[in-house]
Amino acid sequence: MRKLLLTWVFLASPAFAEGQLKVYHWFEYIPDDLVQKFEAETGIKVTIDTYDSNEAMLAALKAGKLGQYDVAVPADFMVGIMAAEGMLDSFTPEEMPNLGNIEPQWLDVPFDPGRKHSIPYQWGSTSFSVNRDVYQGDISSLATIFDPPPELSGKINVLDSQNELLILGSLYLGIPQCTQDREALKALNDMLLAAKPHWASFGSDIAKDVLVSGDAAAGMIYNGFSAKARAEGANVEYVYPKEGHVVWMDNVVLLKDAPNRENALKFMNFLLEPENAAAVTNYAAYTSGVIGVDPFLDEAIKTSPENNPPEGITPGVFAQACDEETQRLYDAIWTNLKK
């Protein structure tokens, strides 16, 4: 719908001389005002297509869309995969004047040492939320979704994403990621099969809506998405479980063979302006990796419990990209779960 609206806006506007920008982005992740602001400042017309998982984005690019888009927004591990597949273009610090606005901790990251292909977009976490009107008991453990209390059984939505579901399952069982250990994988497989009857649905883009509508009383979800559910009136509490949670950073990457490379760089540089990074945060309710956003942040976002975990929580883990042989095992577990 947003894409349609944007297209309509462009058709209705006079032709721009400065050209275009093709963005491949997650659903519900960039405010329209910000896109319009960029267009007004630069005269570049922006078209946005959306995807709902890192894997779907990778698949579409591999299937021939590479060369049609200028930028995409993969998560940390996916930046590494795309770089290894040779799907990313690099830029020099001179081409990205605002590179210095990146918080030091996000500047030299393992998935893109020295930030040659990517800039931070937002970072956040994945765990789960519980509707406190439905269940008031202890929710400090991942058992809340994998071995739920009777009040929540049958009212749980889990993300339809192999990666995040299997990592949270592994954290729950204390299994390392990307393991080939037979006993551990069998335990993971069995635990998930036993948990599945308690789940109402698998869905990523619906994760917020089902909590707001009451279709689900608990659900795996991203912290910002949960904050939005709360803002929309659901009495949900986001949990930083004692077993750990998934941390991720989404990054804007410069794609190889970008048809509008110059405009892509302008867009990335634009997103590193504190005011603009803050606009994304105010909309998506995650955290930007940019210095100086504080004055522009809404008070509710700045102080949200989803973004400010209590002291002493178990630190989160980043997703790892497994090698082919190991990934095959996780694929088999996922197919088992959904057969």
Added chain:
Amino acid sequence: MAGPGRGTGSGDATYRALVRPLLIPSWLVIGILMVLPVALMAVYSFLTKEFRGGVIWDFTLAAYDQFFLDRGLFGDEPPRIEWTYITIFWRSIWQAVLATLLCLLIGFPTAWFIATRPARTRGIWLFLVTIPYWVNLLIRTVSLRFLLRDQGPMNEALMSLGLISSPISIINTNLAVQIGLFYSYLPFMVLPIYAAVERYNFALSEAAADLYASRWATLREIVLPVVKPGIIAGCILVFIPSLGAFLAPDLLGGAKTFMIGSLIDEQFRGSQGNWPFGAAVAMILMTLVLIVLLVYARAQGRAPR
């Protein structure tokens, strides 16, 4: 399709001179939209998968092996029959059969009703049947989600009327998927049956009644044989898209179990990125559909003309 006037030499020559160029568009459509994609799919199903999507040009039977043979989670057990995918196919087929029966049950009387209205109002009735189809299938399916949910208008209306005391849980069940498929494909059943019933000569029913045939006998012996082609066409038009449907299972059924459609989708869009396997599943599905069509063709061939 009646051929042009035969028997006159000049007409025959004109016919032969014209027929080839006139057939070019059909051949292009069949070639580009059917033969080429299917051939591509067939070739891909025999290639080696590349990690995270894509193919390596080494021919292998790995995709079909994965479909039919189970070598255990770690791939080192002696091969047994793989039930995982057969189960998924069976579930999808069963769901499609149920949807077809449901559509037939409601679609036949509906078509009959429309066809027996006065000619000037039939258009309006048909128009009413097709109106929902001006809206995209995705949007209609999402809307159904809103209607069916526990706190949705349907449950709230029933509860405020005092007919039920707690919400009926329909969303995320097979029933919801059935309702979705039924709603999505009902017109595909109504329209062909309507076309068949409209051609039915109702004097035949009167004649049957005059000859002391019961209503049931009239339906069975006179009406059904005449409208059978419409029923079969309707069943095929509902069965085939239901078999590959994944919007209804995903949005209404909660995506808890793979259907054929979502299994294929997962191979191309999901983390598995196994294109050859996706192509192989699609080939196997197409083979099944072809069998259904062949059965139809034979049934048609035997139908009295």
